[in-house]
Amino acid sequence: MVTSAIENNIDGQAHHHTETFISKYIFSLDHKIISRQFLFAGMAWAVLGGLLSVLFRTQLAWPNETFPVLETLFSTWYTDGILKPEAYNAMITMHGTIMIFFVLTASLTGTFANLLVPFQIGARDMASPLLNALSFWIFILASVFMLASLFAPDGAPSAGWTVYPPLSALPQTSPGSGLGMTLWLIAIALFIISTLMGGLNYISTILNMRTKGMTMYRMPLSVWALFFTAIVGLLAFPVLLSAAVLLIFDRGLGTSFFLSNIVVGGSPLPYSGGSPILFQHLFWFLGHPEVYIIILPAMGIVSEVLAIHSRKPVFGYKAMIFSLLGITIMSFLVWAHHMFVSGMNPFLGGVFTVFTLLIAIPSSIKVFNWLTTLWRGNFHINPASIFAVGFVSLFISGGLTGIWLGSSTVDIRLHDTYFVIAHFHLVMGVAAFFGMFAGVYHWFPRMFGRMMNNTMGYIHFGITFVGAYLIFWPMHFMGLSGVPRRYYHFNEFDAFSQYANMNVIITVVTIIVFITQFIFIFNFFHSMYFGKKAPQNPWNATTLEWTSPVEGIHGNWEGDLPVVHRWPYDYSKPGADEDFIAQTTPLKEGEIESH
Amino acid sequence: MSEALEITNPTQHHSNWPTPDNNEGGEKSPVNMSYGKTMMWYFLLSDAFTFSAFLIAYLAIRMSHVWWPNPNHVFNAMPFLEGVKAPMGFVTIMTSILILSSVFVVRAVQEGHRMNKNGVAMWMVGGIIGGMMFLGCQAWEWSHLIHEGLRPFFNPFILDAEGTLRIAQSAINETTGIREIAVNAQNQFVDVHGVAHTIGEGMKQGGPETFGALFFGITGFHGFHVFTGICLNIYVLVATLNGTFERRGHYEMVEKIGLYWHFVDLVWIFVFLAFYLM
Numbered sequence: 001m002v003t004s005a006i007e008n009n010i011d012g013q014a015h016h017h018t019e020t021f022i023s024k025y026i027f028s029l030d031h032k033i034i035s036r037q038f039l040f041a042g043m044a045w046a047v048l049g050g051l052l053s054v055l056f057r058t059q060l061a062w063p064n065e066t067f068p069v070l071e072t073l074f075s076t077w078y079t080d081g082i083l084k085p086e087a088y089n090a091m092i093t094m095h096g097t098i099m100i101f102f103v104l105t106a107s108l109t110g111t112f113a114n115l116l117v118p119f120q121i122g123a124r125d126m127a128s129p130l131l132n133a134l135s136f137w138i139f140i141l142a143s144v145f146m147l148a149s150l151f152a153p154d155g156a157p158s159a160g161w162t163v164y165p166p167l168s169a170l171p172q173t174s175p176g177s178g179l180g181m182t183l184w185l186i187a188i189a190l191f192i193i194s195t196l197m198g199g200l201n202y203i204s205t206i207l208n209m210r211t212k213g214m215t216m217y218r219m220p221l222s223v224w225a226l227f228f229t230a231i232v233g234l235l236a237f238p239v240l241l242s243a244a245v246l247l248i249f250d251r252g253l254g255t256s257f258f259l260s261n262i263v264v265g266g267s268p269l270p271y272s273g274g275s276p277i278l279f280q281h282l283f284w285f286l287g288h289p290e291v292y293i294i295i296l297p298a299m300g301i302v303s304e305v306l307a308i309h310s311r312k313p314v315f316g317y318k319a320m321i322f323s324l325l326g327i328t329i330m331s332f333l334v335w336a337h338h339m340f341v342s343g344m345n346p347f348l349g350g351v352f353t354v355f356t357l358l359i360a361i362p363s364s365i366k367v368f369n370w371l372t373t374l375w376r377g378n379f380h381i382n383p384a385s386i387f388a389v390g391f392v393s394l395f396i397s398g399g400l401t402g403i404w405l406g407s408s409t410v411d412i413r414l415h416d417t418y419f420v421i422a423h424f425h426l427v428m429g430v431a432a433f434f435g436m437f438a439g440v441y442h443w444f445p446r447m448f449g450r451m452m453n454n455t456m457g458y459i460h461f462g463i464t465f466v467g468a469y470l471i472f473w474p475m476h477f478m479g480l481s482g483v484p485r486r487y488y489h490f491n492e493f494d495a496f497s498q499y500a501n502m503n504v505i506i507t508v509v510t511i512i513v514f515i516t517q518f519i520f521i522f523n524f525f526h527s528m529y530f531g532k533k534a535p536q537n538p539w540n541a542t543t544l545e546w547t548s549p550v551e552g553i554h555g556n557w558e559g560d561l562p563v564v565h566r567w568p569y570d571y572s573k574p575g576a577d578e579d580f581i582a583q584t585t586p587l588k589e590g591e592i593e594s595h
Numbered sequence: 596m597s598e599a600l601e602i603t604n605p606t607q608h609h610s611n612w613p614t615p616d617n618n619e620g621g622e623k624s625p626v627n628m629s630y631g632k633t634m635m636w637y638f639l640l641s642d643a644f645t646f647s648a649f650l651i652a653y654l655a656i657r658m659s660h661v662w663w664p665n666p667n668h669v670f671n672a673m674p675f676l677e678g679v680k681a682p683m684g685f686v687t688i689m690t691s692i693l694i695l696s697s698v699f700v701v702r703a704v705q706e707g708h709r710m711n712k713n714g715v716a717m718w719m720v721g722g723i724i725g726g727m728m729f730l731g732c733q734a735w736e737w738s739h740l741i742h743e744g745l746r747p748f749f750n751p752f753i754l755d756a757e758g759t760l761r762i763a764q765s766a767i768n769e770t771t772g773i774r775e776i777a778v779n780a781q782n783q784f785v786d787v788h789g790v791a792h793t794i795g796e797g798m799k800q801g802g803p804e805t806f807g808a809l810f811f812g813i814t815g816f817h818g819f820h821v822f823t824g825i826c827l828n829i830y831v832l833v834a835t836l837n838g839t840f841e842r843r844g845h846y847e848m849v850e851k852i853g854l855y856w857h858f859v860d861l862v863w864i865f866v867f868l869a870f871y872l873m
């Protein structure tokens with residue numbers, strides 16, 4: 001089919017051009033299409049990442065049993081029906097890498113920054129649509145390399161998502177540290193370039209492309225959150241790039257940046273003078289901000305969704321913005337709380353403890369503001385709104401244990417135990433997924449012009465929410481009694497035999513939750529084609545994206561861009577006829593703009 | 596923007612203001628810059644973090660060594676002047692060339708504000724030649740050091756027993772496949788002039804081997820930036836000559852690429868500081 005549409009390119013000259021399927025859906029420059037592309041890619045990655053977790057959980061639950069079926073399906077990773085030890089390490093490594101980088105960083109930000117930034121600030125597209133498309137395609141290239149590393153002939157990377165040397169630097173140390181690790185590092189380097197391109201675009205679009213009346217303090221919190229996410233990403237990821245480059249040198253050129261006096265299998269290696277701790281510093285200088293790169297977009301989505309569905313202005317709009325800013329700055333000052341046991345000076349540990357506890361302040365401000373936004377609201381129950389509430393619940397549960405871990409004295413006991421797994425899965429892993437689900441259910445009508453099915457949404461929420469707590473809550477207790485993470489089995493540890501049944505329960509729930517996600521996927525694709533047609537503004541929201549034609553046109557608005565007259569949270573404003581006032585509605589005579 | 600520019604170019608939108616047709620008369624950027632320049636600034640900020648990570652790695656590794664080769668002795672050679680010892684001489688020339696090329700690009704940007712096509716082109720040529728000369732110098736320095744035996748995984752600069760810095764001859768150890776300093780029967784090493792010396796304390800296989808790794812790694816990464824900068828400068832030159840910017844009505848691209856070029860220059864100052872002056 002050949003259609004022609006008006007496209008406003010960045011120089012503002014409107015011109016006609018023809019489109020084919022390829023140019024419209026594959027190599028598209030349209031932010032709406034790129035947003036969908038990021039979402040689809042993320043869904044594919046999430047299924048794979050989830051599948052890997054099912055495989056390694058199966059091993060943890062039934063370490064002595066054989067699974068001939070799994071062996072036929074995944075023959076490279078199994079011998080005699082049992083997951084190979086090195087494959088177990090590879091599974092946890094790839095699970096973490098996929099979920100953290102490819103789903104919750106690239107896809108979460110890529111989907112919602114592309115969808116919301118131009119729409120909610122009233123722009124026709126990104127500042128540079130070309131750079132935007134490049135960002136997606138380089139992400140795909142990175143994905144290809146990462147997928148290749150999973151199927152590397154010697155074995156997939158197995159040094160953990162944190163790829164600490166010397167394990168990641170020396171091919172002798174593990175089968176996955178050969179070609180697989182090289183591919184992993186190349187994939188991550190490409191990934192960083194893609195993030196850089198995306199981030200540059202989001203920042204300059206937000207600063208430069210706002211429509212008339214859309215001052216910075218009239219932007220929805222989702223846009224603010226994506227703005228800070230981009231800033232954190234631009235400053236943190238380059239440091240990982242440096243670390244990756246130096247690690248590639250250590251692996252390929254025989255340099256000793258991260259290596260010193262190593263003996264492998266009885267023979268001393270010629271490396272000297274480097275420091276593996278240096279890598280940890282460089283890694284966590286990215287690694288900690290990275291967790292905020294993941295959570296900030298989810299926070300933005302949730303702020304937006306909670307306000308709309310409780311029909312109340314978000315509580316403390318400016319406090320929300322400044323706590324985002326606070327988190328942005330502080331996230332660069334706490335990285336060494338991941339390294340309390342690396343032999344650092346206890347005084348330095350104390351400094352990082354103080355900074356780490358300080359970052360809980362802006363985080364708690366946000367939590368209180370969400371709760372007060374909900375308080376006495378006219379709460380509309382739907383999948384989007386309950387996933388947002390679920391986010392708040394999970395963020396609190398996981399955030400509280402962060403404060404335990406932040407105290408170096410406590411952390412020395414808990415480091416590298418299941419307590420940490422429980423902490424970060426609740427606060428970041430599942431919470432960010434909940435933010436993402438809330439966003440998808442909420443903006444699906446905007447993305448595809450149809451509504452998703454609510455019943456399936458509730459089932460999806462119910463099982464996932466209860467399941468998440470069933471999976472991760474017991475891990476606190478396991479961690480407190482010292483069960484270490486990243487262990488293949490605990491057969492030799494009598495002390496941990498008390499948790500054998502617990503591990504079975506966790507794994508069974510994991511499998512149920514994994515299967516439940518296919519309800520979401522079915523709902524998603526079914527609704528894309530057969531869902532109820534979406535009205536112009538299904539949630540009675542105030543923001544600009546709901547004023548653009550449902551079917552999605554090039555340039556987002558026919559004729560002139562909308563003009564903004566008020567902030568985005570005029571819900572249930574006293575004296576108004578309806579319980580929301582669109583941002584495009586001029587102030588009435590004598591009306592005072594809320595802030 | 597200064598008033599002088601307003602006068603020389605009254606019809607032009609100011610390059611550092613968002614052009615109104617960018618967002619159809621929408622809000623102005625709080626930082627008063629076009630989106631392209633905003634992107635460049637953020638890119639440079641990001642890139643600055645990449646370099647900072649390298650330089651911090653350099654400092655961390657260097658501080659953990661008790662001994663490090665004295666740069667006055669390592670970097671004292673001059674091309675075509677065999678035997679002349681000029682500590683820091685060559686790198687001073689290199690650095691001056693790079694700074695000079697930055698000055699040329701500043702002039703190109705200035706001529707761009709005046710919409711003087713030939714002026715832009717002329718100064719850009721200067722900038723490009725400067726960049727190429729710098730890379731040429733770097734190539735010479737690298738090959739000189741490699742000739743002396745420096746490798747990313749081996750360092751021939753060691754102390755003899757009297758504490759004098761020498762450049763040891765080295766060879767690959769047949770059994771281990773590892774490069775080591777060559778030792779004679781009296782357990783003495785032979786320097787590049789063929790004179791034997793007793794090995795200084797703690798210098799068994801050579802000097803700190805991370806020296807070469809850091810040197811080649813970081814100056815190489817910087818050199819890669821110079822190289823991309825030259826490519827971008829050439830693009831600007833071509834686009835200037837074929838009138839692209841003239842038709843566009845402004846030379847903002849010269850300014851954006853110029854920012855990159857100055858950044859590369861600035862980074863060199865830090866690299867220079869780290870490797871040659873510390």
Ligand code: HEM
Nearest residue numbers: 291295337338360399402403405406415416420424427428
């Ligand atoms: C209340 C604020 C928080 C504090 C005080 C805190 C503290 C900590 C500490 C001290 C650790 C290291 C534990 C160890 O390895 O021994 C840790 C691990 C972790 N935290 Fe948090 N955290 C907080 C919030 C968050 C948030 C909001 C996220 C993500 C959105 C997050 C994600 C993670 C991750 C991914 C790890 C584990 C990384 C790994 O070792 O693989 N944390 N946290």
Ligand SMILES: [Cu+2]
Nearest residue numbers: 288335337338
């Ligand atoms: Cu952290």
